[in-house]
Amino acid sequence: MGHAVRAVYTYSGMADVAVETHDPDYQSAVKSLWDNIVNKKYYITGGVGSGETSEGFGPNYSLRNAAYCESCSSCGEIFFQWKMNLAYHDAKYVDLYEETMYNALLGSTDLEGKVFYYTNPLDANEARTPWHVCPCCVGNIARTLLMLPTWTYAKSADGVYVNMFVGSTINLENVGGTDVQMVQATNYPWDGKVTITVNPKVAKTFSLRIRAPQRNVSGLYRGTPEADGITSIAVNGVAVKHATDKGYAVIKRAWKAGDTVELVLPLKVQRVRASDKIEATRNKVALRYGPLLYNIEKVDQDVSKALGADSPLTTESRGDLLGGVVVIKGKFADGSPMMAIPNFARTNRDPVAPPPPPGPPPGADTRPPRRPATSILWIKEA
Numbered sequence: 001m002g003h004a005v006r007a008v009y010t011y012s013g014m015a016d017v018a019v020e021t022h023d024p025d026y027q028s029a030v031k032s033l034w035d036n037i038v039n040k041k042y043y044i045t046g047g048v049g050s051g052e053t054s055e056g057f058g059p060n061y062s063l064r065n066a067a068y069c070e071s072c073s074s075c076g077e078i079f080f081q082w083k084m085n086l087a088y089h090d091a092k093y094v095d096l097y098e099e100t101m102y103n104a105l106l107g108s109t110d111l112e113g114k115v116f117y118y119t120n121p122l123d124a125n126e127a128r129t130p131w132h133v134c135p136c137c138v139g140n141i142a143r144t145l146l147m148l149p150t151w152t153y154a155k156s157a158d159g160v161y162v163n164m165f166v167g168s169t170i171n172l173e174n175v176g177g178t179d180v181q182m183v184q185a186t187n188y189p190w191d192g193k194v195t196i197t198v199n200p201k202v203a204k205t206f207s208l209r210i211r212a213p214q215r216n217v218s219g220l221y222r223g224t225p226e227a228d229g230i231t232s233i234a235v236n237g238v239a240v241k242h243a244t245d246k247g248y249a250v251i252k253r254a255w256k257a258g259d260t261v262e263l264v265l266p267l268k269v270q271r272v273r274a275s276d277k278i279e280a281t282r283n284k285v286a287l288r289y290g291p292l293l294y295n296i297e298k299v300d301q302d303v304s305k306a307l308g309a310d311s312p313l314t315t316e317s318r319g320d321l322l323g324g325v326v327v328i329k330g331k332f333a334d335g336s337p338m339m340a341i342p343n344f345a346r347t348n349r350d351p352v353a354p355p356p357p358p359g360p361p362p363g364a365d366t367r368p369p370r371r372p373a374t375s376i377l378w379i380k381e382a
Contacts, residue, residue: 001056001057002053002056002057003054003055003056004048004049004055004056004057004068004070004073004076005049005055005070005072005073005076005136007056007057007076008048008073008076008077008079008080009076009079011030011033011034011076011080012076012079012080012082012083014026014029014030014033015030015080015083015084015086015087016083018030018083018087019083019086019087027087030084030087034080034084036060037057038096038217038218038219038220039218039219039220040060040061040220041057041058041060041061041062041063042063042218042220043063043067043069043104043122044103044122044218044220044221044272044274044286044293044377045069045099045100045103045104045107045120045122045293045343045377046074046077046096046097046099046100046101046102046103046104046105047067047069047073047074047077047100047103047104047120047122048069048073048074048077049067049068049069049070049073050062050063050064050067050068050069051067051068051069051119052064055068055070060277061220061275061277061278061279062279063220063274063278063280063281064280065121065122065123065280065281065377065378066121066122066123067119067120067121067122068119068121069104069119069120069121069122070118070119070120070137071104071105071108071116071117071118071119071120071137071140071141072136072137072140074100074104074105074108074120074144075105075140075141075143075144077096077097077100077104078097078100078101078105078144078151079144081093081094081096081097081100082094082097082150082151085097085154085161085163086154088246089154089156089161089246090246090247091163091211091212091213091214091246091247091248092214092217092246092247094151094163094164094211094247095211095213095214095215095217095247096217096218097151098163098164098213098291099291101151102189102291102292102344103291103292103293103343103344104120105141105144105145106344107120107343107344107346108120108128108137108141109128109141110128110347110348111322111323111345111348114130115127115128115129115130116128116129116130116132116137116138116141117129117137118132118134118137122377122378123373123375123376123377123378124295124346124347124373124374124375125373125374125375126347127347128347148164148166148168149168149170151163151164152164152166152168152170152184153170153172153182155172155174155175156207158176158206158207159175159176159206159207159208159209159252160172160175160180160182160206160207160208160209161209161211161248162182162196162208162209162210162211163211164211165184165186165188165189165194165211165265166184166186166188167184167185167186167187168182168183168184169181169182169183169184170182175200175204175206176200176204176205176206177202177204178200178201178202178204179200179201180198180199180200180201180255181199181200182196182197182198182199183196183197183199184196184197185197188265188290189267189289189290189291189292190317190325190326191267192231192264192265192266192267192290193262193263193264193265194262194263194264194265195260195261195262196208196210196260196261196262196263197258197259197260197261198255198257198259198260198261199257199258200255200256200257201257203254203255203256203257204254204255205252205253205254205255206252206255207250207251207252208250208251208252208255208261209245209248209249209250209251210230210233210248210249210251210261210263211247211248211249212228212229212230212244212247212248212249213228213229213265213290213291214228214229214247215227215228215270215288215291216228219275220274220275220278221272221273221274221275221286222272222273223270223271223272223288224270224271225268225270227266227267227268227270227290228266229266230249230263230264230265230266231263231264231265231266232263232264233249233251233261233262233263234261234262234263235251235253235259235260235261235262236259236260237260237262249263265290267289267290268289269287269288269289269313269314269315269328270287270288270289271285271286271287271313272285272286272287272288272293273285273286274286274378280378281378283380283381284378284379284380284381285307285378285379285381286377286378286379287313287328287340287379289315289326289328292342292343292344293342293343293377294328294340294341294342294343294377295340295341295342295343295346295375295376295377296338296339296340296341296375296376296379297341297346297347297349297374297375297376298373298374298375299349299374300339300341301332301336301337301338301339302332302336303373303374303375303376303379304380305332305333305334305336305338305380306332306333306379306380306381306382307330307331307332307333307338307379307380307381307382308330308331308332308333308335308382309333309381309382311330311331311332311333311338312330313328313329313330314328314329314330315327315328315329316329321341322341322342322345322348322349323345325341325342325345326342327339327340327341328340332382333382340379343377346375347374347375
């Protein structure tokens with residue numbers, strides 16, 4: 001309930017108290033709030049806040065595609081999921097903040113990082129702006145993205161949690177009694193291959209817990225075919241068996257500098273359908289590849305057409321498009337070609353809108369009257 005940004009920041013603080021105190025009342029409260037958001041008021045992009053109240057949540061299952069989805073609420077949603085992961089060490093919370101980061105948060109800015117959406121609707125019909133009369137998102141988006149090393153790993157008394165898959169070198173202090181440098185090499189999310197090099201200062205025995213992604217955490221959405229988990233894991237070139245605990249593949253061994261873990265994540269094009277309780281998405285389908293949601297854009301095709309229900313869907317790497325993306329190709333029901341681009345790259349081929357004139361009070365909805373959308377996430381399905 002309430003103002004979506006202030007709400008998720010409050011819930012993040014409550015989850016923090018649950019982490020520090022293990023207070024059962026706080027634990028019960030944050031779990032109940034999480035369940036209501038994720039399973040009744042959650043957008044497929046990881047955004048929150050339909051805007052039917054003042055910049056807030058709407059009723060259960062009321063998830064209109066002309067969503068308010070203020071960009072700051074995406075930041076707060078990441079903080080909330082992150083704190084829940086620290087509290088309960090369950091990978092499902094990371095699955096959700098990865099979803100929010102790749103789609104709602106990155107989708108709020110243009111590819112150059114110069115203009116942004118204050119409101120972040122799923123069906124976009126206007127350009128991003130360089131400023132807003134309520135400038136909270138300017139600082140929030142930047143500081144959230146700059147915290148990427150924080151989202152990538154977590155620690156416990158007996159090891160390391162690998163939460164995000166991103167090319168990086170990050171130093172972790174005091175893991176099982178020694179500092180550990182973690183090095184990742186990957187082209188994820190375009191490719192499912194990930195190499196992790198573990199460099200402890202001193203050889204130590206500890207657990208490496210690697211997130212096995214689950215793409216259908218929210219009960220509101222179901223993607224097919226299944227693309228969950230980890231296809232294979234090898235340590236120093238040798239395939240290993242592993243236990244699974246709360247969504248993590250667990251490898252416990254004596255680690256020494258230079259030990260290398262190679263894993264493959266299944267990346268498939270999925271058709272995602274929403275619960276029939278959501279009126280706005282009935283008879284529609286969304287496209288997903290790994291953690292990325294996809295849009296069709298007016299600049300490429302007629303977005304009012306319906307996607308063929310039996311149309312094969314394939315991927316193609318396009319280094320010449322939008323800074324280099326993997327696109328999804330298929331056919332509309334009338335046989336014409338369909339091409340979808342990642343949601344984060346939408347409306348980057350439209351002109352930049354001028355800053356809105358001053359006048360409305362901070363937080364007021366300054367959007368112009370809605371025009372036909374130029375970028376569609378939920379596609380009609382024949």
